[in-house]
Amino acid sequence: xxxxxxxxxxxxxxxxxxxxxxxxxxxxxxxxxxxxxxxxxxxxxxxxxxxxxxxxxxxxxxxxxxxxxxxxxxxxxxxxxxxxxxxxxxxxxxxxxxxxxxxxxxxxxxxxxxxxxxxxxxxxxxxxxxxxxxxxxxxxxxxxxxxxxxxxxxxxxxxxxxxxxxxxxxx
Amino acid sequence: xxxxxxxxxxxxxxxxxxxxxxxxxxxxxxxxxxxxxxxxxxxxxxxxxxxxxxxxxxxxxxxxxxxxxxxxxxxxxxxxxxxxxxxxxxxxxxxxxxxxxxxxxxxxxxxxxxxxxxxxxxxxxxxxxxxxxxxxxxxxxxxxxxxxxxxxxxxxxxxxxxxxxxxxxxxxxxxxxxxxxxxxxxxxxxxxxxxxxxxxxxxxxxxxxxxxxxxxxxxxxxxxxxxxxxxxxxxxxxxxxxxxxxxxxxxxxxxxxxxxxxxxxxxxxxxxxxxxxxxxxxxxxxxxxxxxxxxxxxxxxxxxxxxxxxxxxxxxxxxxxxxxxxxxxxxxxxxxxxxxxxxxxxxxxxxxxxxxxxxxxxxxxxxxxxxxxxxxxxxxxxxxxxxxxxxxxxxxxxxxxxxxxxxxxxxxxxxxxxxxxxxxxxxxxxxxxxxxxxxxxxxxxxxxxxxxxxxxxxxxxxxxxxxxxxxxxxxxxxxxxxxxxxxxxxxxxxxxxxxxxxxxxxxxxxx
Numbered sequence: 001x002x003x004x005x006x007x008x009x010x011x012x013x014x015x016x017x018x019x020x021x022x023x024x025x026x027x028x029x030x031x032x033x034x035x036x037x038x039x040x041x042x043x044x045x046x047x048x049x050x051x052x053x054x055x056x057x058x059x060x061x062x063x064x065x066x067x068x069x070x071x072x073x074x075x076x077x078x079x080x081x082x083x084x085x086x087x088x089x090x091x092x093x094x095x096x097x098x099x100x101x102x103x104x105x106x107x108x109x110x111x112x113x114x115x116x117x118x119x120x121x122x123x124x125x126x127x128x129x130x131x132x133x134x135x136x137x138x139x140x141x142x143x144x145x146x147x148x149x150x151x152x153x154x155x156x157x158x159x160x161x162x163x164x165x166x167x168x169x170x171x
Numbered sequence: 172x173x174x175x176x177x178x179x180x181x182x183x184x185x186x187x188x189x190x191x192x193x194x195x196x197x198x199x200x201x202x203x204x205x206x207x208x209x210x211x212x213x214x215x216x217x218x219x220x221x222x223x224x225x226x227x228x229x230x231x232x233x234x235x236x237x238x239x240x241x242x243x244x245x246x247x248x249x250x251x252x253x254x255x256x257x258x259x260x261x262x263x264x265x266x267x268x269x270x271x272x273x274x275x276x277x278x279x280x281x282x283x284x285x286x287x288x289x290x291x292x293x294x295x296x297x298x299x300x301x302x303x304x305x306x307x308x309x310x311x312x313x314x315x316x317x318x319x320x321x322x323x324x325x326x327x328x329x330x331x332x333x334x335x336x337x338x339x340x341x342x343x344x345x346x347x348x349x350x351x352x353x354x355x356x357x358x359x360x361x362x363x364x365x366x367x368x369x370x371x372x373x374x375x376x377x378x379x380x381x382x383x384x385x386x387x388x389x390x391x392x393x394x395x396x397x398x399x400x401x402x403x404x405x406x407x408x409x410x411x412x413x414x415x416x417x418x419x420x421x422x423x424x425x426x427x428x429x430x431x432x433x434x435x436x437x438x439x440x441x442x443x444x445x446x447x448x449x450x451x452x453x454x455x456x457x458x459x460x461x462x463x464x465x466x467x468x469x470x471x472x473x474x475x476x477x478x479x480x481x482x483x484x485x486x487x488x489x490x491x492x493x494x495x496x497x498x499x500x501x502x503x504x505x506x507x508x509x510x511x512x513x514x515x516x517x518x519x520x521x522x523x524x525x526x527x528x529x530x531x532x533x534x535x536x537x538x539x540x541x542x543x544x545x546x547x548x549x550x551x552x553x554x555x556x557x558x559x560x561x562x563x564x565x566x567x568x569x570x571x572x573x574x575x576x577x578x579x580x581x582x583x584x585x586x587x588x589x590x591x592x593x594x595x596x597x598x599x600x601x602x603x604x605x606x607x608x609x610x611x612x613x614x615x616x617x618x619x620x621x622x623x624x625x626x627x628x629x630x631x632x633x634x635x636x637x638x639x640x641x642x643x644x645x646x647x648x649x650x651x652x653x654x655x656x657x658x659x660x661x662x663x664x665x666x667x668x669x670x671x672x673x674x675x676x677x678x679x680x681x682x
Contacts, residue, residue, distance in 0.1 A: 088264050091259035099251040
């Protein structure tokens, strides 16, 4: 084993580069505020038997620690996948909520023409029956939106398969 | 408005003819999309000027409508899905458009490519179409020393008697039509006899300058490959673009048999000529088995690799090793194994064993003189492991990024360079992060087997390549289709790649 330089990104966290030569610090992309605080270069002697995905920055922020120490290779893979899937789960949930809302918005826009017709029918008939019907139709769309979001929220955070299978547009 | 390749009559100089500005052609497009909000393609030229756009939102912000019943059906079917969505980065997921393995010689496997004369910057496929196209990305064979990169050839199965090769234009759809619907009885394919063991997928290489191909054979899935060089190979581009392997036969009333094409007859004659020396014009040459393979996993490293047949007879291969990274192997000019040149250490990763959308890919510079083969580092599409191989002599360099969150998408740019798109968040006006490598310079300044320096990942440019979505977005890069030949004919003083031309000179006209 030998000392090596490692470039580490804090969020999302991982070692993204390694070299026996000095790795320069990462400049902030704005070009004026110096080094990017999301990156750090660490020089350390890491056990090559430990996968890079198990090394995370310690609490002091100045060295790596094996966060899966004592685990078998299979357990390391499973733990890393769980960490990765937690990030994916959160992202997908955000996406699918957006799709639910977008679908409801599209449905509402598609029946907007009915409002003008209902106003004219109510004017001619001297009541508000047509507008009430349109309002109920729009309410049903919003209720379906809310029900779909509730179903989304009900998926356990550990169930990535259900999150992937969830169909946000079917309502 | 569409940009067109600039073409003007040349009035001075020794060569006559017309001038075409190769850098004014499309190089790549960016893609971003989030639900009903802004989506679209912005295309850039080889000097990174704007080429064209396709941009819009649900039913406003322009005329391109990617969502709701206002949208065309292919878009509406998939809008907001993981195939289209750029709101999230790849991580361990297997769909997002920014995956490293989504781009290759054939473009981007989810998107329509921009052509030289395109008037808009791209378009989408339905999910079914995406998966159909992926098949071609895993089957396409490398082509080097070819300046006219408008054709492709493919090998897509394992067989203990022959390597079946299909020839068509540089189009995953044309290949699909031929291999899936016509392949069993028609289509422009030919069988090359196996000389050692079994055929492999997308694991052959045509060197236009040498007029030779290397066909990698594998021993029935037991992780060993051996190159077989076939000599005096006819012009495969002509066969591909005439769309007919009988194109150079005389028209006649009686039917030709499939074995009567000149190409098939050439391989039969070569087979009969037997094992010969490398500099022969007929026959074949078997190299040694490869040695030093550091890890065995599954389909990807049983049946696939990217070989480069170099001008001096060396053969260099790059192969993804799922769950263990990748490796580079080289044979010397005498066909002897030089062994493992580098093992890129890896972690959990998946190749074609999990489906056709994943695994190793390759691309070649516009002048055909450098090939880059690469694969993701982590799961299906994050990180990047790759090798750059100089065709003239088999010298090679490497680069890598062990990122577990983001994909990296590469494409040729200019004459002999690659552009690497870093698929980070474009938010806050940074646009698509990117970097470029000029390979003539790198190969001149680095030794055989070195890492690129500066590498493609340490620093990056930003704030100049726009993408379509406002706010969080991890875009995709879609390599364009353009006149690669113009980078050889219209640039003075470069190194020639056409047969018999040691060095390109001003006003040289290539055919």
